[in-house]
Amino acid sequence: MGQLKEQMKRDLEIKGFSPRTQDAYLRHAVHYVKYFKKSPEELGQTEIKDYLYYLIAEKKVSSSYVNCAYSALKFLYETTLGREWDMNKIPRAKKEKKLPVVLSPYEVKSIFDVTVNLKHRAMLMTIYGAGLRVNEAASLKISDIDSSNMQIHVRQGKGKKDRYCMLSPAILNILREYWKFYHPNGWLFSGSLPDRPVTSRTIERVFEISKQKAEITKNATVHTLRHSFATHLLESGVDVYHIQQLMGHSSVKTTSIYIHLQRKDLLNIKSPLDTLMGTENDRGC
Numbered sequence: 392m393g394q395l396k397e398q399m400k401r402d403l404e405i406k407g408f409s410p411r412t413q414d415a416y417l418r419h420a421v422h423y424v425k426y427f428k429k430s431p432e433e434l435g436q437t438e439i440k441d442y443l444y445y446l447i448a449e450k451k452v453s454s455s456y457v458n459c460a461y462s463a464l465k466f467l468y469e470t471t472l473g474r475e476w477d478m479n480k481i482p483r484a485k486k487e488k489k490l491p492v493v494l495s496p497y498e499v500k501s502i503f504d505v506t507v508n509l510k511h512r513a514m515l516m517t518i519y520g521a522g523l524r525v526n527e528a529a530s531l532k533i534s535d536i537d538s539s540n541m542q543i544h545v546r547q548g549k550g551k552k553d554r555y556c557m558l559s560p561a562i563l564n565i566l567r568e569y570w571k572f573y574h575p576n577g578w579l580f581s582g583s584l585p586d587r588p589v590t591s592r593t594i595e596r597v598f599e600i601s602k603q604k605a606e607i608t609k610n611a612t613v614h615t616l617r618h619s620f621a622t623h624l625l626e627s628g629v630d631v632y633h634i635q636q637l638m639g640h641s642s643v644k645t646t647s648i649y650i651h652l653q654r655k656d657l658l659n660i661k662s663p664l665d666t667l668m669g670t671e672n673d674r675g676c
Contacts, residue, residue, distance in 0.1 A: 395431065396420065399471045406470070419463035431467060435474075439464055439481055447484065457484040491618040492611050499619055505604040511597045513569040514580055514589070517543075518613065521556040522620035522637055525591045525613050531579040533570075538563055545639065554639045 399420060403413045420431070423442055427434055442464075446457050461483050468474045494502075499519055506512040518528045527545050535544040536558065543556045566579075575581055578588040598613035609615075617638075624634050 395471065399467055402470050403466070415459055416463035416466055419460040420467050423460070423464060423467075432472065436477070436480055439468075443481075443484070454484045454486050458486060492609050492615050493622045494607070494609065494611055494615055494619045496623060498605070498607055498609075499616065501605040502598070502601045502607070506597070506601045508597075509569055509572055510580065511601070513565045514594055515598060515601065515613070515616065516565050517562055518594075519616040519620050520559050520562040522617050522624075523556065524617060525594050529580065529589050529591050529594060531588075532577060533575060533579050536563075536566060536579065552639060554636070556637055 396417060400413065400417060403416060408416070424431060426442055426445070427438055443457060443461060446452050446460060461481075465476050465481075469476045503512055503516055506515060514528060517523065517531075518525065521543050523543075523545065530546070531543070535546065537544060538558065541558045541560075541563070543558050543562075545554050545556055547553065569575075576585065578586075580589040580594075581587065582589045582593065595613050598616070602611060621634050621638055624637075625631065
């Protein structure tokens with residue numbers, strides 16, 4: 392789909408989609424074409440439904456994967472090919488509602504404690520301490536650290552939105568220690584080349600190594616630090632609307648998921664079985 396692929400890529404760029412989303416949409420479009428071995432212009436509603444069913448029934452991929460493929464094909468047909476897309480005849484797969492993994496404060500600290508490399512520790516502490524997405528941390532510049540107002544300027548985060556995040560004293564201390572040793576210039580966390588920022592993949596690998604060293608078996612990723620930041624703030628009494636602003640969520644509905652992760656009050660509730668059996672004061676061995 393050479394020429395059509397280039398046209399779709401241009402349309403995605405014009406619409407302002409992130410490079411990551413562009414790559415995902417183009418990849419799904421290519422898979423779709425390879426499956427039927429025909430141009431999308433020769434295919435229509437029946438083939439789209441057959442392909443989505445193939446992903447669900449045969450490939451057994453996640454609902455998020457199916458929905459990404461759905462969005463990619465919808466963009467291809469509606470925007471690039473200028474064809475009508477009937478939502479009633481091509482329904483979107485129901486999204487799975489899974490709660491994100493969260494680390495306890497003790498587990499977060501244990502990860503920092505085993506991260507010996509100062510630069511690596513500074514990156515992980517900044518992500519957790521400010522609730523950043525990994526790509527936001529990777530894209531930080533020295534000029535984004537505003538110590539006078541104790542805030543971090545996140546530029547063009549998700550949805551191409553700027554926002555300010557908290558610069559806690561602990562983050563400032565580790566960044567000052569890091570700066571004295573590494574003397575970064577331009578990018579706060581540079582990659583292997585000084586004039587390039589560290590990649591998100593590098594930060595992900597750093598987290599994975601530290602997680603293994605800390606002997607944490609939870610299915611946690613570096614993004615889990617962001618989820619943990621929000622959950623721990625909520626548990627400490629911070630209002631959900633303030634957390635929404637710090638996280639850069641467009642809707643408080645997105646932030647409200649962390650209410651379900653807040654365990655403090657739930658864990659203090661007594662089971663009726665304990666009352667029945669007279670074991671309410673038994674806290675184990």
